[in-house]
Amino acid sequence: MSEEARSLNFIEHIIEEDLKNGYSQKDLRFRFPPEPNGYLHIGHASSICLNFGLGLRYNAPVNLRFDDTNPAKEENEYVEAIKEDVSWLGFKWDTECYASDYFQQLYDWAVMLIKEGKAYVDSQSSEEIASQKGTPTEPGKDSPYRNRSVEENLRLFKGMKDGEFKDGEHVLRAKIDMASSNMLMRDPVMYRILHKAHHRTNTDWCIYPMYDWTHGESDYIEQVSHSLCTLEFLPHRELYDWFLDQVVSSDKLRPKQREFARRNLSHTVVSKRKLLQLVESGVVESWDDPRMPTISGLRRRGFTPESIRNFADTIGIAKRENVVDVSLLDFHVREHLNKIAPRVMAVLNPLKVVLTNYEEGKEEWLDAENNPEDPSAGSRKVPFSRELYIEQEDFREEANRKFFRLKLGGEVRLKNGYIIKAESCTKDDEGNIIEVQCTYDPKSKSGSGTEESLRKVKGTLHWVSIPHAITAEVRLYDRLFTDPTPDGHKDKDFMDFVNPNSLQKVTGYLEPSLKDAQIGDQVQFQRLGYFNVDKDSTPENLVFNRTVTLRDTWAKLEQKS
RNA sequence: UGGCCUAUGGUGUAAUUGGUAACACAGCUGAUUUUGGUUCAGUCGUUCAAGGUUCGAGUCCUUGUAGGCCAACCA
Numbered sequence: 001m002s003e004e005a006r007s008l009n010f011i012e013h014i015i016e017e018d019l020k021n022g023y024s025q026k027d028l029r030f031r032f033p034p035e036p037n038g039y040l041h042i043g044h045a046s047s048i049c050l051n052f053g054l055g056l057r058y059n060a061p062v063n064l065r066f067d068d069t070n071p072a073k074e075e076n077e078y079v080e081a082i083k084e085d086v087s088w089l090g091f092k093w094d095t096e097c098y099a100s101d102y103f104q105q106l107y108d109w110a111v112m113l114i115k116e117g118k119a120y121v122d123s124q125s126s127e128e129i130a131s132q133k134g135t136p137t138e139p140g141k142d143s144p145y146r147n148r149s150v151e152e153n154l155r156l157f158k159g160m161k162d163g164e165f166k167d168g169e170h171v172l173r174a175k176i177d178m179a180s181s182n183m184l185m186r187d188p189v190m191y192r193i194l195h196k197a198h199h200r201t202n203t204d205w206c207i208y209p210m211y212d213w214t215h216g217e218s219d220y221i222e223q224v225s226h227s228l229c230t231l232e233f234l235p236h237r238e239l240y241d242w243f244l245d246q247v248v249s250s251d252k253l254r255p256k257q258r259e260f261a262r263r264n265l266s267h268t269v270v271s272k273r274k275l276l277q278l279v280e281s282g283v284v285e286s287w288d289d290p291r292m293p294t295i296s297g298l299r300r301r302g303f304t305p306e307s308i309r310n311f312a313d314t315i316g317i318a319k320r321e322n323v324v325d326v327s328l329l330d331f332h333v334r335e336h337l338n339k340i341a342p343r344v345m346a347v348l349n350p351l352k353v354v355l356t357n358y359e360e361g362k363e364e365w366l367d368a369e370n371n372p373e374d375p376s377a378g379s380r381k382v383p384f385s386r387e388l389y390i391e392q393e394d395f396r397e398e399a400n401r402k403f404f405r406l407k408l409g410g411e412v413r414l415k416n417g418y419i420i421k422a423e424s425c426t427k428d429d430e431g432n433i434i435e436v437q438c439t440y441d442p443k444s445k446s447g448s449g450t451e452e453s454l455r456k457v458k459g460t461l462h463w464v465s466i467p468h469a470i471t472a473e474v475r476l477y478d479r480l481f482t483d484p485t486p487d488g489h490k491d492k493d494f495m496d497f498v499n500p501n502s503l504q505k506v507t508g509y510l511e512p513s514l515k516d517a518q519i520g521d522q523v524q525f526q527r528l529g530y531f532n533v534d535k536d537s538t539p540e541n542l543v544f545n546r547t548v549t550l551r552d553t554w555a556k557l558e559q560k561s
Numbered sequence: 562u563g564g565c566c567u568a569u570g571g572u573g574u575a576a577u578u579g580g581u582a583a584c585a586c587a588g589c590u591g592a593u594u595u596u597g598g599u600u601c602a603g604u605c606g607u608u609c610a611a612g613g614u615u616c617g618a619g620u621c622c623u624u625g626u627a628g629g630c631c632a633a634c635c636a
Contacts, residue, residue, distance in 0.1 A: 009574080022605065029573070033636095034636095035636050037635090037636080073635075073636085100563065125634090126634050129634080130632075132632080134632070135632055137563040138562095138563085140632085146617090163621075181563060182631075184631075191634085193634080210633095210634075210636090211635070211636050212636095231567090232629095232631085233564095234630070234631090235564085235565070235631050236631095266572085280600095314573075314585055318573085318574065318575095319566070320567050320629090321567070321568090321628065324569090325573080325587075326570085327586070328572075328586050331585090331587090332585080338599065372598095372599075373600095387596095402597095413595055414595090459595095460595045460596065460597095462596070476616060508587085525597085526596050527597080527598070550597090551597090552598085553597055556595040
């Protein structure tokens, strides 16, 4: 990694500037602050890579903080899933934090604000409060409760905390400015009453702090130096700073909120509501369906942590709207898998080939290189016999010179094996080719060193020996949506763009070395793509997922003509 | 009919802070190749618009234009 060569993103410029202006490197601390209310997706991965990447770059700690202030939506199940996903991506957090650990401190500070006349209990309904908010162009109106006495506020707030009131009867509001051009500054709610058990604090509390009151103060408590969030929080910054102003002491570090544009991936959706709709409507099977943009889905699909990190690195971070093409993600998985995935042979759309001059009942075990990119990966033996499968697409009765595959009267090499020549073929009643009769050149065996073995023939096919082949269920995945921005159309629902062919299940015929493949194993089916063993797989019933196809310039050529 | 943010090739991100617009992906051409993979070489194409400041503007100023965000007891 040529760290020097990489240019800085705007966040790093801000940090460098801070370092120049008196921050010490030891002051730096970051955090990734998910709400445990759902599964992490590729967008979160970007944020994770940003924050943890900064930690690595500046040798600074990064906290994993759960923003768990709304028990109505949060569950421990998600906490565990999030921890697993972050770990899987390869990052180690410094401290595991929970906003709920700060409930008492937050409460004490709120009491302090009340005493200073900077917060008050409002006893109106949420509708009434909303109706007084005003609009972006008109100022809001003061609540009739805005000028309650400190004593009354203190008493009511304590009552709220002690469970004397029902949900919605009162809220605590910051007393700021009902005429502010920033709607968030118009006396934002700090606490609401919620008689609901929390996954960590259980029933200790029946009032819960709002995001704005919690987030900056949590950053301050943890002494996070740079609190990075997405652009839609930009208007919150003024409030973030106002809340911080109420509690900071000069001997402590004051956190900074800075905002970046969330990364959007083409041909996908990430909103929780939409993802849920995909699951519930049965378009996909689960949250970790290999077509889902969730981290667990990507993992199951066969994406590697390295590929996702590299992807996040190259797309970088900025402040403008963006839609990153999925092909860039594909590039990064291929780049990584090309280096590490053992090559094997599998036929997914079989056509029988009979070598008429090959002795019946004979078998040979041929040497096959495991990975041309990695000589240390060694080699294995693959069985060869008189009857083989090749792909149907690899044979045509006749074809032009551009077709580097098998055609009648033409020659082709069987990978790691012999040169064969197609002599004839047989068809069924409907005219489908069901078998090709070929002859092989016994002297052309790969690696034998003979003159014949060194002959150049245009075209090398993968194959499997029929008597030796094992079968597996192979799941061929394609993008879930046919449109680059499925949720970017005003007149159409994103569900209209669901790709009906996003999953195709076929039976594959594999070389026998795959018999002991373990869940998670990643291989390249030569000429077809990268595949991994799905968690549904058992020794009796192997299941492979296609992570991504190989680049296919032939398919492009074909499409053009 | 307010406030704020943003604008660089097909896509994403840079530009020594005012000094030759670069990197990756995608596309195209060719070479290599027992994977139509990989690798290698080459090629394509860009500063939203109009003014202004300046020896010099992607960068600063003005005015437009376009897109986005903001009125949850969500985060």
